[in-house]
Amino acid sequence: MKTITTSAHLEPDTTTRVTVFDSTPDGECFVSLRIGGELIDIALPQPGTAGALRALARAAEEAASALDQITETASAGAA
Numbered sequence: 001m002k003t004i005t006t007s008a009h010l011e012p013d014t015t016t017r018v019t020v021f022d023s024t025p026d027g028e029c030f031v032s033l034r035i036g037g038e039l040i041d042i043a044l045p046q047p048g049t050a051g052a053l054r055a056l057a058r059a060a061e062e063a064a065s066a067l068d069q070i071t072e073t074a075s076a077g078a079a
Contacts (some may be wrong), residue, residue, distance in 0.1 A: 008040055
């Protein structure tokens, strides 16, 4: 991955959209993953980059589990 640093706040109703672009005479096909309309756009231009997206999905699942744990701990403390 090339280096980028960014920040975004995801809300429960944040939309996502996957678009597959067919190859053209000028370039290869690619997949675009858009999160939150036009806030975050991830383009996967080369075949073989699916592993990078799967790694990102695993990290996102781990982060979601940590957030669930924080919520459960906070709820238990408030009771």
